[in-house]
Amino acid sequence: MSVDSQSPLTPDWQRSGYQHIWMPYTQMHTAPPPIPVVATEGVHLLLADGRKLIDGMASWWAACHGYNHPHIRKAVEEQLRIMPHVMFGGVNHEPALRLAQRLAGLTPGNLNRVFFADSGSVSVEVALKISVQYWLNRGVTGRTKFVSFQHAYHGDTSGAMSVCDPDNSMHSHFKGFLLEQYSHQIPQTREEHAAFETFLHERKSEIAGVIIEPLIQGAGGMKFHPPESVAKIHDTCRRCNVLLIADEIATGFGRTGTMFACEQADVVPDLLCVGKALTGGTLSFAATIATDDVFNAFLSDDPSHALMHGPTFMANPLACAAANASLDLFETEPRLERAVAMEAELAEMLGPCRRLAGVVDVRTKGAVGVIQVKRLHNLERLRARIVQEGIWLRPFGDMIYMTPPLSITVEQLQTLCAATVRVVREWSTWNNDGLVEQQRD
Numbered sequence: 001m002s003v004d005s006q007s008p009l010t011p012d013w014q015r016s017g018y019q020h021i022w023m024p025y026t027q028m029h030t031a032p033p034p035i036p037v038v039a040t041e042g043v044h045l046l047l048a049d050g051r052k053l054i055d056g057m058a059s060w061w062a063a064c065h066g067y068n069h070p071h072i073r074k075a076v077e078e079q080l081r082i083m084p085h086v087m088f089g090g091v092n093h094e095p096a097l098r099l100a101q102r103l104a105g106l107t108p109g110n111l112n113r114v115f116f117a118d119s120g121s122v123s124v125e126v127a128l129k130i131s132v133q134y135w136l137n138r139g140v141t142g143r144t145k146f147v148s149f150q151h152a153y154h155g156d157t158s159g160a161m162s163v164c165d166p167d168n169s170m171h172s173h174f175k176g177f178l179l180e181q182y183s184h185q186i187p188q189t190r191e192e193h194a195a196f197e198t199f200l201h202e203r204k205s206e207i208a209g210v211i212i213e214p215l216i217q218g219a220g221g222m223k224f225h226p227p228e229s230v231a232k233i234h235d236t237c238r239r240c241n242v243l244l245i246a247d248e249i250a251t252g253f254g255r256t257g258t259m260f261a262c263e264q265a266d267v268v269p270d271l272l273c274v275g276k277a278l279t280g281g282t283l284s285f286a287a288t289i290a291t292d293d294v295f296n297a298f299l300s301d302d303p304s305h306a307l308m309h310g311p312t313f314m315a316n317p318l319a320c321a322a323a324n325a326s327l328d329l330f331e332t333e334p335r336l337e338r339a340v341a342m343e344a345e346l347a348e349m350l351g352p353c354r355r356l357a358g359v360v361d362v363r364t365k366g367a368v369g370v371i372q373v374k375r376l377h378n379l380e381r382l383r384a385r386i387v388q389e390g391i392w393l394r395p396f397g398d399m400i401y402m403t404p405p406l407s408i409t410v411e412q413l414q415t416l417c418a419a420t421v422r423v424v425r426e427w428s429t430w431n432n433d434g435l436v437e438q439q440r441d
């Protein structure tokens, strides 16, 4: 769909540039044009027409301190003056090494070696590659497959797509192109754990690792599972001698109420992927963090045992400066406390949606709130109504969900949730043609 070029509210840059842009996850033929954002400020998006939206998405989980935090901005500005970028092959710099040391200190157990990447998907690719080579370097051949879980989402590059849910994901077109991996349900009961152990045991000679989004599966359906499941999956991996990769690209940096979701399961995975909120959502950046045991498998007199990977912009100094500043804010501002408190606040504030027609579940975990519906009908109309209410959410699949900045105040959260409840209540009265079906309370 083209933009409304007659409207005085359409900015010139959108009028002339929209016909040249390809938007993500969008059917460009039918989708309405996107909302023109001209600035961000705290928990707000400022629109070209002067409106101000409370952002319930934190830019896909990333802007954990809100936008334009002065501390991050100052750190990036200073770094920009000194050294915006330098290659990382054969060269080191202070922002990267300081960040690596801090991440090693913050992550559980002996996750001590940090490999920087430029996006979450790439950090997953790196984790998969490290896992396969780990076994080769140890003299074990044939371990080239991975086990992931139903509803998993690990990114959009081909290795990462191969460990997404093969059937219920946006990547199901690519069967035949992608490497075939194993997909299993997340075991929760004693019988399911026993079945998972049998499954893994029977195939362990071909499996390099198991990959999981601990506690919350994000883009594959916003499904929650308890810490005990993660702990038992970890035990099973140990018994079967298979690596465990924790993808904390979405859950990392406080989102579930602890710095990393793995902490709630008391689990130290072999590899941990982080991204999104690593820079406080300021710049594209990610990391794959390995235990000493994994790293040591790459030490050898044989040069071919080295990890042959190196994105051009890895360890970008601006991104490292933003990440160091973001970690400072976790020390000086009450982010984790807010994430913990938000679980109950969201449950209470979104609670009225439980009674609405078409809503099947309302669940919260840390600073994540999910309203799951039977079928997300009238999606574009719903999205437009959300913006009219002065908030920003992007419902998809079968849910309306929020991952607000961890810096959001209780009052701002109240405004965000009250508007969400209003919109969902109205939506629940629409029939499939968008007309009001019945009046409810």
Ligand SMILES: Cc1ncc(COP(=O)(O)O)c(C=O)c1O
Binding pocket: 060, 119, 120, 121, 122, 124, 153, 154, 155, 156, 213, 218, 219, 247, 248, 249, 250, 275, 276
């Ligand atoms: C759990 C998880 N893994 C990987 C990714 C991919 O990260 P990126 O979009 O930075 O490539 C995402 C992004 O949503 C994610 O939620």
